[in-house]
Amino acid sequence: MNTINNNFIPDLSVDIAGMHLKNPIMTASGTFGYGEEFKDVVDLNLLGAIIVKGLSLAPAPGNKPPRIVETACGMLNAIGLENVGIEAFVRDKLPFLKKLSTPMVANIYGKTIDEYVGLAARIDDVDGISAIEVNISCPNVKAGGVAFGVDPRSVYQVVSAVRKASQKPLIIKLSPNVSDIATIAQRAEEGGADALSLINTITGMAIDIHTRKPKLANITGGLSGPAIKPIALRMVWQAVNAVKIPVIGIGGIVSAEDALEFFIAGASAVQIGTANFMNPSATIEILEGLTRYLKSNNMATLRNLYGTLVL
Ligand SMILES: Cc1cc2nc3c(=O)[nH]c(=O)nc-3n(C[C@H](O)[C@H](O)[C@H](O)COP(=O)(O)O)c2cc1C
Structure with a gap:
């Protein structure tokens, strides 16, 4: 007999x-x-939060095609952060998002610290943007193109500069292309992050053996999807153990079971990425699966599951 309420x-x-x-x-x-x-x-009002395409100060055309390649259990992309730019976003895209009951988070990126600061300052008093997610996986043009997110010092510099420029809550989105994620996470926290999100895509490449050319015009791209989930889970767990601020798990989540692994590892929320391309209703199906899991385990709140990894 089922005794579960x-x-x-x-x-x-x-x-x-x-x-x-x-x-x-x-x-x-x-x-x-x-x-x-x-x-x-x-139904966008059912989502926890909507994080939009990465925004830059000026509109960006992105890279030349081909920009997407399917790989085993995932995909490589080299979109090159194409976007409409902050002004067109605020004018043309934000009015629709403001009508939703779901909070919207603006994801921003820059090629210099000044660009990050300019974006954060521009957004600071814009109504309808609940928080800023700062993508630090971008090449720092003043440091020879090394991504901000791979050097602990530049992580601190960019985060503290953005912190000074904006009152909005800051989520710092970390790059996985590093050897010591714990130190990077700590520098972001010290710089003033309110939360961390990780991981962004992992650099990879694919070759066409007939033409012997790279399958992406950009040669390399970012790997995402189920292929990266174990790496993401490991890094989220390491970050959770290194900082006191909440951590948002990202990487290869396609089912409620995937999301639950991240919560048990200590994530307070998750982001769904490549799964949206495979199944546009993935977010809602994952949500339904979480509710089913809690009910069948007679758990009243998901929060009770956070960080309950048994070692
Ligand atoms: C086509 C594509 C475009 C992306 N664009 C951005 C972006 O503009 N800014 C950003 O911070 N991350 C971007 N990402 C990274 C995702 O937000 C996410 O961190 C990554 O794909 C890992 O999650 P997933 O395996 O669930 O897709 C992009 C990923 C893909 C596949």
């Missing part, structure tokens, strides 16, 4: 980076457009 609605809500979210399911930047593109397939 199924007549309750589990509490999935979470407070993170100054936001109260109905649930911990967010969309990963660059995989959900500006939100509106998904309005006919996803």
Whole structure:
């Protein structure tokens, strides 16, 4: 006989980076457009938060095609952070997002610290943007093109500069292309991050053996999807153990079971990326799966699962 009481609605809500979210399911930047593109397939008001495509000060055309290649259990992309630019975003995309009950997070990137600061300052008093996610995986042109996110000193510099420029909650999105994620996470926390999100894509490449050319015009690209999930989970766990601020898990999550692994590792929320391309309703199905898991385990709140890894 089933003695489990199924007549309750589990509490999935979470407070993170100054936001109260109905649930911990967010969309990963660059995989959900500006939100509106998904309005006919996803009830956007059911999501925990919407994170939009990475924004720069000026519109960016991105890289030349081919920019996407399918790989085993994942994909490589070299979109090159194509976007409409902050002004067109605020003018044309934000009005739709403001009508939703779901908080919206603006993901930003720059090639210099001044560009990051300019974006953060521009967004600071814009209504309808609940938090800023700072993508530090971008090449720092003043440091020979090495990504900000791979050097602990430049992580601290960019985070503290953005912190000074904006009152909005800051989520710092970390690059996995590093050897010591714990130190990077600590420098971001010291710089003033309210939360961390990780991982961004892992640098990879693919070759066409007939032409012997790289399959991406950019030669290398970022690997995402289920192929990267074990790496993401390991890095999230290491970051959780290195800092006191909340950590948002990203990387290869396609099911509720995947998301649950991240919560057990200590993540307070997760982002769904490549799964949106495979199944546009992935976010909602993951949400439903979380509710089913909590009910079948007779757990009233998801928060009770956070960081419960048994060692
Ligand atoms: C096509 C594509 C575009 C992306 N664009 C961005 C972006 O603009 N800014 C950003 O911070 N991350 C971007 N990402 C990285 C994702 O947000 C996410 O961190 C990564 O894909 C790992 O998660 P996943 O395996 O669930 O896709 C992009 C990923 C993909 C696949």
